[in-house]
Amino acid sequence: MSEQPRPVPTTGWPTWPQRPPSATARALREFWALRSPGASTAVLGGCLAVALVAGPLTVGFTPGLGLAVVGALVWLPALPALVRGRRWLDLALAAASVALVAVVAVRDADWLVALCLLAALGAAAVVAGAARSTLAILLSGASWAVGVVRAVPWLRDGASQAAGGRRERVLSLVRSLALTLALLLVFGALFATADEVFASYLPSVSVRLLPGQVVVGVLALAVTASLAHLAGNPPSWSDLALAPARPARRLEWLLPVGSLAAMVVAFVLVQLGGVLGGHRHVLQAAHLTYAQYARHGFAQLVAVTLLTLVVVAVAARRAPRESARDRLVVRIALGVLCVGTLGVVASALRRVDLYVEAYGMSRLRMVLITGELFLAAVLLLVMVAGIRWRAAWLGRAVVLAAAVSVLALAALNPDARIVRYDAQAPLASDLDVSYLQGLSADAVPAMDALAEPLRSCLLSGVPVNAPQGWRDWSLGRSRAATVTAAATPAGAYADYACTQYFLATAP
Incomplete structure (x- = not known):
């Protein structure tokens, strides 16, 4: 008798068919499973060169021209891949990132430099992640971080390919160079401490700065390698799209959107009296102070602008578009909403303008004005996308508009503009001298152009650190050092000038 096959024991639980992986899971799997050729010899050399020069150019120095040079060098290995891929908008974002970092070689204001560096990182992250969709742009920082991890084996494979069959010879050369460097450092330090004349011929090496230089070099290597790797092998999750939404009926869609557009237009018409009436409208018709009118209303109007952008995005997704008439209705309704x-x-900007006329200019008010102008640019871009009925380019264009807005703010030289504006009549009688003295070296040339005794009073309170070399050189600090070196008031005269100014402007 032939043996009967034994039955397979079961657990008694039903088995469910496994769902296929989602599009996001597939994109992540493809991203990690990508096996691209290793880095070329040129890219390897470029990454190592940037890593070697980044530390000595930046560590131990005030941010200046050295940091600007490093900010440009990190893009060089990625540039050929971006050009080959014809990623022109990404190239524009990369150029904006370089320009934003270069602000450190032009301006001295810490707050402005920090804002520019943050904007530069944001623009670079969008390029690194090849982000096109809104979700991909929001996650571009995480995409860049994941790209750094994936660039490590890419560099390793490139180094192995470059070594080829000469791996042992390359390793022997590396060991020999490391031993040579160690011997030169040890004996050079001993000879330098033994004889000052010999030490004067040696390049200055600070052991105290060496750990920081190593850390900065490693970071520069990671940034440069990830940008070059992701430029040639971008992630594909920007191609992921939401499932098409069910189009709403025309009345179902048009009633809320049209009502909101009508309310926005009505609000603008009411505000027209404030825009034209100016001070009289604020003090008489509205029965408000300038502070109440600008501060209380400005935040609400900014919120209205941001919420309108959200409404436009959702409405465009659910809008009926089967016929040409439907598309015309959508364009008109959303166009009226955006124009309103x-x-x-404009009303928010007018409120800030009235506040500035009464109380003067400040850094915060300049940032608020720049932010409102940026939102206006975003609305115009949305209207262009609606006319063309295509918005694949819109996300990166908004990021580019943000970068350009920050660059425009830096080009205005905010600290100098604050001095020139606030020192003019009728604000001079209520001038906040201590606030102006706390501005950066960028404001020194504007202070030097003022009349005495205000000129000497302000110049006495602004600290100026003259550049010590080309690595920490900055146009703002250089110009300020020239002014203060030629006409720095003595301490006693500066106090006398401040006293005379306060006496002259006292009510």
Whole structure:
């Protein structure tokens, strides 16, 4: 008798068919499973060169021209891949990132430099992640971080390919160079401490700065390698798209959007009296102080602008578009809403303008004005996308507009503009001298152009650190050092000048 096959024991639980992986899971799997050729010899050399020069150019120095040079060098290995891929908008974002970092070689204001560096990192992250969709742009920082991890085996494979069959010879050369460097450092330090004349001929090496230089070099290597790797092997999750939404009926869609557009237009018409009436409208018709009118209303109007952008995005997704008539209705309704919101932006700007006329200019008020102008640019870009009925380019264009807005703010030289504006009549009688003295070296040339005794009073309170070399050189600090070196008031005269100014402007 032939043996009967034994039955396979079962657990008694039903088995469910496994779901296929989602599009996001597939994109992540493809991203990690990518086996691209290793880095070329040129890219390897470029990454190592940037890593070697980044530390000595930046560590131990005030941010200046050295940091600007490093900010440009990190893009060089990625540039050929971006050009081959014809990623022109990404190239524009990369150029904006370089320009934003270069602000450290032009301006001295810490707050402005920090804002520019943050904007540069944001633009670079969008390029690194090849982000096109809104979700990909929001996650571009995480994409860049994951790209850094994936660039490590890419560099390793490139180094192995470059070594080829000469791996042992390359390793022997590396060991020999490391031993040579160690011997030169040890004996050079001993000879330098033994004889000052010999030490004067040696390049200055600070052991105290060496750990920081190593850390900065490693970071520069990671940034440069990840940008070059992701430029040639971008992630594909920007191609992921939401499932098409069910189009709403025309009345179902048009009623809320049209009602909101009508309310926005009505608000703008009411505000027209404030825009034209100016001070009289604020003090008489509205029964408000300048502070109440600007501060209380400005935040609400900014919120209205941001919420309108959200409404436009959702409405465009659910809008009926089967016929040409449907598309025309969508364009008109959303166009009226966007144009009305531009009027809201104008009202917010007018409120800040009235506040500045009464109380003077400040850094915060300049940032608020720049932010409102940026929102106006976003609305215009949304309207262009609606006319063309295509918005694949819109996300990166908004990021580029943000970078350009920050660059425009830096080009205005905010600290100098604050001095020139606030020192003019009728604000001079209520001038906040201590605030102006706390500005950066960028404001020194504007202070030098003022009349005495205000000129000497302000110059006495602004600290100026003259550049010590080309690595920490900055146009703002250089110009300020020239002014202060030629006409720095003595301490006693500066105090006398401040006293005379306060006496002259006292009520």
